Amino acid sequence: TQGAVDPYSHQEWKAATDGSDYKICIVDKKTTDEFNGVFQKEGTSLYIAGSAAILKPNYKSASLNGNAMDIWAGAYVRVPIAGLNENADNTLVITDTFNNEYTIIIRSGNPYPDAPTEEPTEAPEPLGDEWINVTGGGTQWYYNDTTKIKISQVVSVQKPGFSDQQGIYLTVPAGISEVFVNGVSQSASATEQTICGVQGAGVVIFLSAMTSYTNEIAIKNGTNISYIQIRNVLATEPKTGNQYDVEVYKTNEIYPTKDGLIFAGWFSDADYTAVYEGTSGNAYAKFIDAKVLTFKHQWGSNHSALRFVSTIDSLDYQSVGFTFSGTYGSSTIKQTTKEVEKVYTKITADSQSVLPTVFSDDSEYFFTYTIRGMDGTKASTWNVTPYYVTLDGTTVYGKSGTAEYTP
Structure with a gap:
């Protein structure tokens, strides 16, 4: 508003590193702990870098100018520019799973033309374009x-x-x-x-x-x-269809990727009936829905046990299991890998029989691992990643998840 007093004139403002006309300021100590203020415009969104607490998807809800929104985008908080009011201060509020609120003001343009504006505390970093x-x-x-x-x-x-x-x-x-x-x-x-x-x-x-x-x-x-x-650049460039030159993947112990899908093994034929175990030459990469190899969990009575749950689409794997780390009370849980020997066509959850298709239509079998003998009076955080080893010996990790408990 012309002639209005800037209510945030005492705050430290950060300018977008790409030079666009956006700034953010931190309005409370908690937010200062959680966000480092580095941000930039990319395409139709603003990306704001968060701390480890925000890098992990543990926020519960978020709103921009009072409107609910989904802001998670990898290592950044993603704010659609279309949701910002021009030449105005926009309020971004994030609530985490412990009901802590973090507030950031996103300034578009100059809503206070007569008010003095502060220079950014550090010059935007020059960025290339290729x-x-x-x-x-x-x-x-x-x-x-x-x-x-x-x-x-x-x-x-x-x-x-x-x-x-x-x-x-x-x-x-x-x-x-x-x-x-x-x-x-x-x-x-x-x-x-x-x-x-x-x-x-x-x-x-x-x-x-x-x-x-x-x-x-x-x-x-x-x-x-x-x-x-x-x-x-080799991650999604098949020779024809799903056929790839496997040498670079085998040499570097990696595998090809596709959006929304996950690698499920190398095969000699397009019908995925014969396993390809060579280290060079052409082979067919099998892909399945990425939701198959994701993580869910169940707490036992009084939080005395915790069951990790994931799925596979078939029995065509050498092994399956979980890697996990985290904290239990005052103790640190070191990175641990547990192979699972049994799979199930159904499990029980909330006294109901549940089928693997709760993960994906491609899911055919559950595999689980249970932590027992836990003290329900202790807080714990478990960072878990499911994996399987394909018939050709490739270890594939699915999407990680977190199980948290605070008594």
């Missing part, structure tokens, strides 16, 4: 400079001494505490390296973890969230 080949990545690996936020350097494909696998080495401004690859997280102090190797402010993102065509990488370091997209 995919850049990673040194040592051949024709397969590229990073998108337009998505690079607080990444000090993209070095090369390598396997330094602190890393269990070959990957793309990145450096960030401060010591790393946690890394996220396509929503899957690993603590820098984890004893088992699943998606990366970390040393100080350097991280090797494993090639085997970047199985999507475009991979979302977020690195928590100090008070920052560093972010970048890395492209694996």
